[in-house]
Amino acid sequence: MYAFNYHRAKSVDEAVKLQKSASEGSFLAGGHTLIPTMKQRLAKPSDVIDISGLKELQGISVAGGTVTIGAATRHGDVANSPEVKKAIPALADLAGHIGDPQVRNRGTIGGSLANNDPAADYPAAVLGLGATVHTNKRAIEADKYFKGLFETALEQGEVITKVTFPVAEKAAYMKFPNPASRYALVGVFVAKTKGGVRVAVTGAGPGVFRSADMEKALGASFEADAVASIKVSSKNLNSDIHASADYRAHLVTVMAKRAVAKANS
Amino acid sequence: MPTVAMMVNGKKVSADVEPRTLLVHYLRENLGLTGTHVGCDTSQCGACVVDIDGASVKSCTQLAVQCEGAHVTTIEGLAQGETLHPMQEAFRENHALQCGFCTPGMVMSAIDLVKRNKSPSEREIREWLEGNLCRCTGYHNIVKAIAAAAQTMRG
Numbered sequence: 001m002y003a004f005n006y007h008r009a010k011s012v013d014e015a016v017k018l019q020k021s022a023s024e025g026s027f028l029a030g031g032h033t034l035i036p037t038m039k040q041r042l043a044k045p046s047d048v049i050d051i052s053g054l055k056e057l058q059g060i061s062v063a064g065g066t067v068t069i070g071a072a073t074r075h076g077d078v079a080n081s082p083e084v085k086k087a088i089p090a091l092a093d094l095a096g097h098i099g100d101p102q103v104r105n106r107g108t109i110g111g112s113l114a115n116n117d118p119a120a121d122y123p124a125a126v127l128g129l130g131a132t133v134h135t136n137k138r139a140i141e142a143d144k145y146f147k148g149l150f151e152t153a154l155e156q157g158e159v160i161t162k163v164t165f166p167v168a169e170k171a172a173y174m175k176f177p178n179p180a181s182r183y184a185l186v187g188v189f190v191a192k193t194k195g196g197v198r199v200a201v202t203g204a205g206p207g208v209f210r211s212a213d214m215e216k217a218l219g220a221s222f223e224a225d226a227v228a229s230i231k232v233s234s235k236n237l238n239s240d241i242h243a244s245a246d247y248r249a250h251l252v253t254v255m256a257k258r259a260v261a262k263a264n265s
Numbered sequence: 266m267p268t269v270a271m272m273v274n275g276k277k278v279s280a281d282v283e284p285r286t287l288l289v290h291y292l293r294e295n296l297g298l299t300g301t302h303v304g305c306d307t308s309q310c311g312a313c314v315v316d317i318d319g320a321s322v323k324s325c326t327q328l329a330v331q332c333e334g335a336h337v338t339t340i341e342g343l344a345q346g347e348t349l350h351p352m353q354e355a356f357r358e359n360h361a362l363q364c365g366f367c368t369p370g371m372v373m374s375a376i377d378l379v380k381r382n383k384s385p386s387e388r389e390i391r392e393w394l395e396g397n398l399c400r401c402t403g404y405h406n407i408v409k410a411i412a413a414a415a416q417t418m419r420g
């Protein structure tokens with residue numbers, strides 16, 4: 001790891017200022033993406049600004065049909081939250097299958113969304129439920145937040161403060177995990193929401209995306225059979241040592257079917 | 266260099282460290298607590314698991330400076346004098362180790378599981394061990410040991 005200066009921010013405002021005054025400042029939340037990347041010398045921030053302990057970024061609350069999760073809330077806290085389990089069980093279930101217990105004891109929702117790994121789980125829930133990402137500057141709808149491979153609508157020095165999820169009528173997430181890393185080879189989040197059915201796919205392409213064909217079919221009939229014969233095109237999907245684009249396309253249909261069955265069960 | 270102070274195995278320790286010092290290196294090199302191992306550089310093997318403020322954490326993916334004021338327990342902090350912790354004893358009784366490289370991390374992780382779930386099923390134990398790799402045992406005896414320790418710890 002290259003050397004850097006470490007700062008423990010006392011507030012979001014201070015974190016933003018510290019980031020601005022650094023030549024290359026990086027926020028640190030759970031560290032479970034940033035530290036491995038720095039260890040491999042793929043990232044070399046001049047300054048690391050620790051925001052993990054900030055009270056204003058913590059906590060889970062449910063009110064008026066909305067689940068609010070502070071950006072520095074750990075995966076394990078979302079997975080074990082009785083409120084989340086009750087309001088959006090699919091979200092708690094998703095968080096409970098991220099990586100392994102030690103990853104969940106440290107990794108945070110804000111870190112996961114800022115990083116936007118193409119195989120990460122949270123992006124599927126955020127896009128699938130039509131959540132809103134709140135920052136120190138603005139509120140960004142899920143449909144406008146994800147911009148493809150590790151790209152998001154966040155600007156330099158913008159801090160995610162919380163995420164708000166509208167409670168869905170029904171929802172479920174199914175992932176086919178990479179057996180070594182537990183990241184999603186393919187993961188599909190389906191939700192029956194007030195605004196209609198939403199289907200979000202992670203792991204398969206360069207970034208999380210919605211399947212309009214599946215949403216239409218499930219809008220007409222929210223049954224596993226409705227998506228059984230719908231295939232997403234493998235044209236823009238990932239191909240690597242873990243799976244070919246064709247296999248990933250196949251898995252999207254399988255995971256979508258299973259997710260709908262789970263949502264209905 | 267910043268100074269960091271924390272409690273390790275019940276003792277107050279403090280040192281000047283470079284911010285890039287990982288907790289695992291601080292434990293091993295500054296404090297001589299070499300029971301905590303490093304088995305990978307991708308945060309996947311779990312040989313480095315320690316307890317920080319009541320949660321199992323990979324000490325290779327944590328900066329020492331992040332632990333200011335924290336309570337850290339390593340494998341060396343478990344036994345009471347000559348008496349092994351029930352989890353350590355169960356690993357010995359059940360032949361849950363061969364080379365022993367993964368064992369400290371397995372034990373620290375397993376204690377966190379049993380704290381949260383007093384009677385874990387075999388499946389729950391196996392799922393919990395997702396972040397702990399063992400190249401020798403094939404896991405069967407590790408799973409047995411954890412179930413046995415859970416029973417002892419329930420009393």
Ligand SMILES: Cc1cc2nc3c(=O)[nH]c(=O)nc-3n(C[C@H](O)[C@H](O)[C@H](O)COP(=O)(O)OP(=O)(O)OC[C@H]3O[C@@H](n4cnc5c(N)ncnc54)[C@H](O)[C@@H]3O)c2cc1C
Nearest residue numbers: 029030031032033034099107108110111120121160182183
């Ligand atoms: C072994 C292993 C297995 C994993 N498996 C999975 C898996 O199955 N599924 C999955 O989804 N993820 C997985 N992860 C990733 C894990 O969920 C990470 O914790 C997460 O992606 C990043 O969150 P973090 O809090 O650790 O972020 P950090 O590593 O602290 O930060 C990551 C990036 O986000 C930025 N950032 C952090 N917080 C904010 C904020 N509030 N506002 C703006 N920017 C911010 C940082 O500056 C940095 O650039 C795995 C990680 C490991 C090590």
Ligand code: FES
Nearest residue numbers: 304308310311325
């Ligand atoms: S050394 Fe492998 S996970 Fe920490």
Ligand code: FES
Nearest residue numbers: 363365399400401
């Ligand atoms: S006993 Fe050798 S790695 Fe587990």
